[in-house]
Amino acid sequence: MGKYSLRPTLDTSEPLLLLNQNNNTRWNPFAMGGGTAASPPYVAAAEGEDSHRKVLAEMDLFSTRNQISNKVVVKNENFHANDLDVNMGLNLLTTRSDRSLVGDGISSNGDENRTTNKLANLQNELQKMNIENQRLKEMYLQVSNNYNALQMHLVTLMQQQEQELRNESIHNQDQKVDHQDSVTVPRQFMELGQSTNEMTSRDSSSEEKTRSGSALNALELSKNVDRDSKTIGREDTPDSDVWMSNKAPKLAIPENVEQTNEATMRKVRVSVRARSEAPMITDGCQWRKYGQKMAKGNPCPRAYYRCTMAAGCPVRKQVQRWADDQTILITTYEGTHNHPLPPAAVAMASTTSAAATMLLSGSISSADGFMNPNLLAHTIRPNSSSIATISASAPFPTITLDLTHPPNTFQGPNGSIPFDHGHQPASQFSPPPFAMPLQAFHHHGGGGDTQYNQSRFSGLQLSNNKVYNQPPQFHQSQPQVSLSNSLSAATAAIAADPNFTAALAAAITSIMGGGNGSNIIPSNNNETNNTYGSKHDQ
DNA sequence: CGCCTTTGACCCGCGC
């Protein structure tokens, strides 16, 4: 019964665990780049044998009869994901009827009965189709969420490797920076730079800060701690310093340094732009909404969440749809988790913390801050699949990861590439899916109004003139040229590795061990997906 | 019953 009609269906009752270590069904995102168009649903359908059976066992075809009205929505969804084979179910549903009774008792009756039954049969089919499409829609949401998470994983790895490479040549950069003088830099940014490095400011207005940099940061910290402990005191016992205490001893670093990092990490924001119709993107954490505001210049309200996976976890996030394209969800993370994370949450957490670290370290050695006092923005590579943007606009330095255009060049209904200002027609080349382009731009609040402002991000060693002219490869001014190539190769190798998740986990562990403070649960537990799967565990 | 969302009030920094 219904075996064939259900064929393309995936079990969406549980999140697809693309990153789960114990799961054999891995989705290789790199396969999507080379025209294979192996988009998430497709791959999942190909390997999801178990899922099929599960669906057969639990799917209730007639539980919702009024879903025909969803047709429009589904249609839209199909359009949205036209190359994701989401509409696969439509054909299959009509290929076979599981109502064999229709044909039998009818042969002796008139044509009217026959057509009536036929009609009923068709209606049944239609219902099934709609239900099926509903399922597929949910599945698509799931998959796209997981896809975003995985893509961010990749970004994390890229960043980490870039950073490692950069660290090797950091001295060179410091020397470069030395001759940048007498320019005002946003104070916050200067603080961050100070807190993570020994850069000295020559700006007279920030002389005081420079002189008492650590004291100032300590001040900031105490402010934050104060606020956090206030919150905690309400929810819990005076464990307010848990998130401090469990980290300070770990890295044998002077306490105030660690505190400084905490303070700055709390301030740094990592913004993720992803196309999602869900109210929140799936990041594996538990969140509790604590506020909602109408933000200026955006018809969509901004929602405020805090992490509830552990009492006193300082991590907050803001979720808001982009005004220009409300299918794009902007999630801004702030802070570092003070507790172990389930595997499902590792991707986002590691990405955000790595990005934050990158932002901080980038701020110290880059000359950009001096070149663009109000905002710092970089593009690693134009017209590629994802974009990481760093901005130091007040009050919070923010790094934005743009995941709105998937690697396989699939575009949403709007088909526009954010921040693509025509420098490079996107059609000219098809970058590897893991490429992480950065475009330098200046934006003025609204977001739509952007303007070029080429700059060099020290962390990525971009050469200003080369960035826009030679898209297909990384063009880095320094020894990093071969570096990025090897990086791509390494990434590809990782992707091809059957132990992809293991490699990923190792890489992430190394990242986290690198000292930004997130703890990761050793990833051997399978139930995390469901365990954290209820409400705002996205 | 515990956890969550909702939502108006409140706080705070900033610019005028």
Added chain:
DNA sequence: GCGCGGGTCAAAGGCG
């Protein structure tokens, strides 16, 4: 000082 905007609090109610 005042208004504005971003961010947070906390009471009230909903939900499973």
